[in-house]
Amino acid sequence: MQVDDTDRRILRHLQADPAQSMAALARSANVTEATASRRLERLRQRGILKGQQAVIDWRKLGWEVEVSLRVSLDKTHPHAFDEFSAAAREVPEVIEIQSFLGRVDMRLQVIARDMAHYQEVYRSRILTLPHISDIEALMHIAEIKRGETLPI
Template sequence: MTDLDRIDRRILALLQEDGRLPAVELAERVGLSPTSTGERLRRLQKEGVIQGFRARLDPRRLGLELLVFVEVSLDKTTPDVFERFAAAVRRAPEVLECHMVAGGFDYLVKTRVADMAAYRRFLGESLLALPGVRETRTYAVMEEVKSDGPLPV
């Protein structure tokens, strides 16, 4: 675990708000010189605290209106089946997130598609075809209350 001081945490909070914040402005807002701020940024990246930067896109403007969560139960819970499923789901471009969970099912999958017809195609042609899938339960999102919130630093 990386030891983060108050300034590191402030840098992380500011970058979660705006990852394109100019270095000079970031330095001003944390009260350090641009050189010191740059050194901290490089350290945070090298240590893996900052994993990268990306643009957040509006899925609706891209025609991806429907957000769906899917519970996936596998036919067997062996290391080999877990490995094959995980490898296959990593290659599925429609899958935004996939988490192995404890409880009444094995994985929780998050996907975004154009509409219910597109989801039906994804379910039948992609998800159910993944190795080891025995059963799924689908939850279509009616309203996104909070998504992509910043981590509490």
């Protein structure tokens, strides 16, 4: 999948301001609107550009607690990963699920309105997830860097 300098330039400017109009994107990338539109469509069709999304600051909506849970699963059960993942997807407060190779099998990113809400979610929804053999909670205190753009 070849991506040339023009595609990279369009993607850089799109990352910098995803809400800009097609005219503004084309102007900043130094191409015509038709070229920008055609190239974006080709990048979407090739799966390079997956889409655009609204990034919502959930803290400003009253979600004050963020916890990263490192989970080790009982790997003696042949469907432990699939069953755990499916059940974790059903917990609305779980905003991210990642799987790993190593001592830790899964990581869940959990948000809550406050510590009382987190305790309720943890006890009633997290600890009831299937096949957990060990769990470690890491309380989020500050975001130092978030890589939302690629160095293209």
